[in-house]
Amino acid sequence: xxxxxxxxxxxxxxxxxxxxxxxxxxxxxxxxxxxxxxxxxxxxxxxxxxxxxxxxxxxxxxxxxxxxxxxxxxxxxxxxxxxxxxxxxxxxxxxxxxxxxxxxxxxxxxxxxxxxxxxxxxxxxxxxxxxxxxxxxxxxxxxxxxxxxxxxxxxxxxxxxxxxxxxxxxxxxxxxxxxxxxxxxxxxxxxxxxxxxxxxxxxxxxxxxxxxxxxxxxxxxxxxxxxxxxxxxxxxxxxxxxxxxxxxxxxxxxxxxxxxxxxxxxxxxxxxxxxxxxxxxxxxxxxxxxxxxxxxxxxxxxxxxxxxxxxxxxxxxxxxxxxxxxxxxxxxxxxxxxxxxxxxxxxxxxxxxxxxxxxxxxxxxxxxxxxxxxxxxxxxxxxxxxxxxxxxxxxxxxxxxxx
Numbered sequence: 001x002x003x004x005x006x007x008x009x010x011x012x013x014x015x016x017x018x019x020x021x022x023x024x025x026x027x028x029x030x031x032x033x034x035x036x037x038x039x040x041x042x043x044x045x046x047x048x049x050x051x052x053x054x055x056x057x058x059x060x061x062x063x064x065x066x067x068x069x070x071x072x073x074x075x076x077x078x079x080x081x082x083x084x085x086x087x088x089x090x091x092x093x094x095x096x097x098x099x100x101x102x103x104x105x106x107x108x109x110x111x112x113x114x115x116x117x118x119x120x121x122x123x124x125x126x127x128x129x130x131x132x133x134x135x136x137x138x139x140x141x142x143x144x145x146x147x148x149x150x151x152x153x154x155x156x157x158x159x160x161x162x163x164x165x166x167x168x169x170x171x172x173x174x175x176x177x178x179x180x181x182x183x184x185x186x187x188x189x190x191x192x193x194x195x196x197x198x199x200x201x202x203x204x205x206x207x208x209x210x211x212x213x214x215x216x217x218x219x220x221x222x223x224x225x226x227x228x229x230x231x232x233x234x235x236x237x238x239x240x241x242x243x244x245x246x247x248x249x250x251x252x253x254x255x256x257x258x259x260x261x262x263x264x265x266x267x268x269x270x271x272x273x274x275x276x277x278x279x280x281x282x283x284x285x286x287x288x289x290x291x292x293x294x295x296x297x298x299x300x301x302x303x304x305x306x307x308x309x310x311x312x313x314x315x316x317x318x319x320x321x322x323x324x325x326x327x328x329x330x331x332x333x334x335x336x337x338x339x340x341x342x343x344x345x346x347x348x349x350x351x352x353x354x355x356x357x358x359x360x361x362x363x364x365x366x367x368x369x370x371x372x373x374x375x376x377x378x379x380x381x382x383x384x385x386x387x388x389x390x391x392x393x394x395x396x397x398x399x400x401x402x403x
Contacts, residue, residue: 004110004391005383009079011102015068015095017085018133021046024066024105028130031109035116037128040151044143046132049152052116057124057403061155061341062111062394063334064104065134071096074377088136099374100163100352103381105130107161107350107390114395124402125153129337138294140336149341157305158338158345159397161390164325165371165379166351167358168386171313171393172323173348175306179299180229180257181264182331183292187212187275190286193248205250206239208282212252212275213237219270224263231257231329232267257329259298296333302344309346312400313393325349330374346397350390352381 007027016024025046032039037050046066070093073080085095112128129152133139161171189212191205219232232254239250256271258264272290279288313322328349338345353371361370372378 004106004387007109008102008106008383008387011105012077012097013079013081014083015081015097015102016066017070017087017093017095018067018136018139019045020085021066021132025130025132028066028105028109032112032128035112037112043148043151044132044139044146047139047143047146048130049148050112050128051152052112052119052126052128054119054125055123057122058156058401059125059127059153060398060401061127061129061158061337061343062108062398063129063131063158063160063337064108065101065131065139066105067101067133067135067139068095069098069135069375070094071098071375071377073098075380077380096377098376098379099135100379100381101134103163103350103352103386103390104161106387107394110387110391111394111398114391115398122399122402126398126402127152127155134333136294138296138333138336140333144336144340154341155343157401158334158341158343159309159394159401160334160347161350161393162332162347163350163352163381163386163390164328165353165358165373166323166325166349167353167355168351168382168384169355169389170321170323170351171317171348171389172325173301173306173310173346174324174326174328175301175303177259177298177327178301178347179327179332180231180259180329181298182294182296183256183264183268184294185254185256185271186291186293187252187254188289188291189250189252189275189279189284190288191246191248191250191282191284194246196244196246199246202246203283203285204246206247208278208284209237209239209250209252211282212278215274215278216254216271219267219274223266223270228263229259229327229329230263230267231255232271257331259327294333296331297335297339299332299335299345299347301346305344305346309348309397309400312396313348316392316396317389348393350386350393352386354382
């Protein structure tokens with residue numbers, strides 16, 4: 001096991017929720033300082049940036065996110081997480097690196113090690129950015145608003161990667177709109193509580209919520225054109241405390257994803273209309289409230305920069321290992337780092353699934369069932385060759401842009 005694999009296992013075993021990445025940030029700081037970078041910690045709370053000025057040339061920013069998810073791990077790994085944390089609502093929850101950010105951190109540390117070792121071969125400025133709060137709270141925007149580009153050099157290009165369930169050893173970027181915009185919201189439906197034996201004296205928010213959830217399924221199927229990619233997901237529903245009590249309110253956690261501003265506006269209007277109308281149909285005397293959370297823009301890979309970086313990948317890895325993953329309905333806030341800098345973004349996907357298992361599932365038509373996706377309690381990228389490929393990809397991309 002290499003030092004990087006040991007680092008990955010340690011990070012996986014000790015995940016931390018958004019803006020609570022204190023242990024993780026300390027590890028990153030120690031690694032970057034030991035490599036001779038100028039380190040600034042605490043940007044946007046727990047964000048860390050290391051800078052290596054290495055002569056005249058372009059400034060290249062490499063980004064990795066650090067936070068984990070409130071998921072109970074069920075991978076069976078020897079290094080599986082059993083940690084808990086306190087989420088943004090104050091609840092104690094299990095925590096897991098169910099989106100692969102531990103891989104991202106490990107690969108960026110490895111890439112910095114390689115670029116430091118090769119510094120005689122390139123010229124320019126390397127900016128290694130470790131971002132908090134990608135999963136909750138919009139950490140990229142928080143770092144920017146905390147005067148990120150007054151504290152570290154403004155990049156000429158922003159580069160990054162995300163591990164997904166493609167075969168390990170493969171990677172590739174989609175030019176243009178690569179990942180969806182997301183709008184998250186918490187809806188509170190207010191009824192009138194009472195005894196479960198006397199429903200006629202109440203306005204039942206559970207029934208109201210159930211009707212709302214079902215009606216929201218028509219937003220994409222009946223209000224968005226078939227050629228437009230969009231998603232409405234109700235990811236959480238909370239109401240009540242006992243089976244013989246009709247609660248006074250219910251809360252829905254909703255995620256809306258889209259690839260154009262026109263479709264986004266139409267979907268948000270539809271969600272608000274449906275929520276309000278279902279409450280009125282149920283006889284609620286109070287209008288529901290909608291509170292917005294994360295609102296990330298479409299992740300757009302600048303076409304010319306993407307073509308240039310992809311060509312470097314083909315030269316390094318061979319065309320057979322480079323794929324176009326297409327536009328993904330998942331969302332990312334990395335684009336805020338590029339927009340704030342006025343720089344092009346290239347954000348590619350890194351395969352992490354066991355190639356043999358993936359091939360068997362593909363042949364059997366069981367990819368969805370047999371290959372765990374990001375945010376699953378079973379998501380466990382194969383350490384190798386995922387880490388080696390991710391390190392090399394970051395180094396190759398950075399060297400392509402550095403002199």
